[in-house]
Amino acid sequence: MKNVIFEIKENFKLANGVYKMLLSGDASDITAPGQFVNVRIDGLYLRRPVSVCDRDGDLLTLIYKVVGSGTEAMSKMKKGEKLDLLTGLGNGYGTGVSGDAPLLLGGGVGVPPLYLLAKTLIEEGKKVSVILGFNKKDEIFYENEFKDLGCFVTVTTVDGSYGRKGFVTDALPDNYSYYYACGPLPMLKAVYKACKTGGQLSFEERMGCGFGACMGCSCKTVTGYKRICKDGPVLYKEEILWEK
Amino acid sequence: MGKMSVSLCGIGLDNPVIPASGTFGYGLEFAEIYDINVLGTFSFKGTTKEPRFGNPTPRIAECASGMLNAVGLQNPGVHHVIERELPALKKVFHKKVMANVSGSCIEDYVYVSELLDREDQVGWLEINISCPNVKAGGMGFGTSCESAAAVTKAVKAAVKKPVIMKLSPNVTDIAAIAKACEDAGADGICVINTLLGMRIDLRTGRPVIANVTGGVSGPCVFPVALRAVYQVRAAVKIPVVGCGGVSSAADVLEMMYAGASAVEVGAANLTDPYACKKIIEDLPGVMYKYGIKNLSDINGSK
Structure with a gap:
């Protein structure tokens, strides 16, 4: 820090x-x-x-x-x-475990952190697929930026005004080695259910300090209490306990 | 003795600045970014007998010039603190630390205090009878003279180190409660813990904080805290630690003029992790500006 x-x-x-x-x-x-x-x-x-x-x-x-x-x-x-x-x-995403064809799923303002992640994975020589989910056409951003990195990009909109109609989980490819997700809680839950490979999910919480001092953003995990700000925001799929 | 040095319950402090419990963890997050030995001391996270997760989230809200929290005393429990946190702290902090103790019954306060009293690095026991965010105990003990005195008396009988009772401002007469603690044997009084408050999210019409209410802290409570220090100072002979909304070296001086022997800094650490370091660095200049040669000349320690 x-x-x-x-x-x-x-x-x-x-x-x-x-x-x-x-x-x-x-x-x-x-x-x-x-x-x-x-x-x-x-x-x-x-x-x-x-x-x-x-x-x-x-x-x-x-x-x-x-x-x-x-x-x-x-x-x-x-x-x-x-x-x-x-x-x-925060801890950030770990890229070492991604395999050669990771899938990135972003919802709304959960999309931005996936950009640096995609860039990093591509620099590591991986074939990256990205599904960007938005509510409607006028909220879409960064479709071309991800394409320019060399990602295979799918866009979904809830109202069907652009790309594929539905949620990011309605556009899952058949094969991917690992997944990374960032977005609103209902999306993370849906991704967690739908994706069967290993994965990492980034969470959001109201924070006091942002660096681990106040315990304002704690959550329970399989491996004990964690602070979203310091021990997260990225949690591995295996350690998540859904409480809310 | 430096010009910023003060004494708290017979233990010397290089300066009066003490990060307040709940805003400084067990010191390690801050030790990563500056040498925490510049502090007078710090009060570590409120510690209970058993580990506690605390309240559901959201636990944090904001208000004008301040914030609300309803963390609910999340801590790993006293045994973990003794086995893991204190040994880790010892490597980076070479002064006495203030041990903040909480509980849901008198026996728990005594249990935790007794164990922490035996730890070399613990200089003072700060007994939190003022947490507004827990259902059992906490503030419940700090809102009547009888229960505040009962906790004080029980802890005092079990420990050797100085006992500082941390009081709640959510009472009618804070000076009377301070006096009751003094009469029961307390060595010092810390005022104030947070003020009970709430916020509502207009998008949902529901409270922002899952616990509904939370403790208000930050600069918005400073005048309330200063008043409490002044009233308690007048009512007791034991040292008073000022706490509440302090965010500058000038605030530290105000607290000391009001009667504080030492001053805790809370919420400021959360918005600026370097807050205490900066306050300590600013103190000599502000002292010079107001013609103060030694802080111990103005403090209210008797």
Whole structure:
């Protein structure tokens, strides 16, 4: 973990309610896909955890959905403004166990962390398939970015306004070696049920600190109590206990 | 003796800054990012007899200049703390630590206190009779003079180290409860724990926190905490530890003018993990600004 002041290079609307922010600063503590940063916002007491979409040297990409006052304030920030981040939070996805043809499943703003994951897996020489699930056409983002990485991409929409109608679990391929998922809790549950290979799922929870001190985001797992922020957000399929 | 040094129940502190229980774990997360030996000491996570998971999530909410939590005393239990956490802490922290103790009955308070009292690294026992987030015990013991005195008396009879009673602000007369603890043998008083509050999510019309209510902390409670320190200081002769909303070196000084011998910093650690380190670094400058040569000149230790 490191506390770093980043400079905003770009901040723009990517899809309905979804924004992309490109930041410049010391991103060296981001060492695995699936990690997150905790963003300080003027006038709000708690930081806002946002998953890392991409890291390239000193450049950090965040994609976030406007859901409340914090993300709304972020969406109005301009190029050149400074942003106070705690970086390098969370465990991130482990890529060593993926096999040669992993499947990535993202729902809504669960999609962004899969980008750096896909990039990493492809650099490791793996054949990556991605299923991106959205509610409707105007919420879709990053379909082409995943294609440009060399992924085989399927898009699903709940209302059928684009791509395949239904949920990500309605578009599962026959063969894949392993899966990685990030998205809302009902999606994670459905993926957990539908996918039979080993897998890793990234969870979301309201956090206090984001670095393991306050016990605000604890969950029960097969291997004991875990903090989503520090011991997660990524849990291995085998350790998950569904409580909610 | 440095100009920032103070004394708490007969034990010297290099400075009065103490991360508050529940915001600093057992120290290890913070030891990864700075040398925690710069602290006066710290109060570790509220520890109970048995391991506790705590309350369901969400446990956290936000408010203007503060936050709410309903963690519910999640901790690995006193045996794990003694076998695992304290040995790990010893490697990175070379001062006495404050052991925060909680329980759901007097026997549990005594059990945990007795075990932690025997640990070399424990300097003080801070007895939490003020947690608003647990159903049995916790704040229930801290809201009447009789029960607060009963816990104090029982723990005091079982231990040798100084006992600091951490009190709840959710009472009519906090000074009377402090006095009852003093009369029962307490060596110090810590005020305040969190204030009971709640938030509602307008998208659902339901409370944000699964436990419905939670404890409010952060800068928004600072004036309430300062008032409590002032009232308790006037009512007792034993040292008072100020706690509640402290987030700057200036806040530390205010607390000490109000009568605190040492000052705990809570929620600030969660929004800025370097908060205590920065406060300690800022203290000499703020002391100079207000013409304070030695912190011990202003503190209310008697």
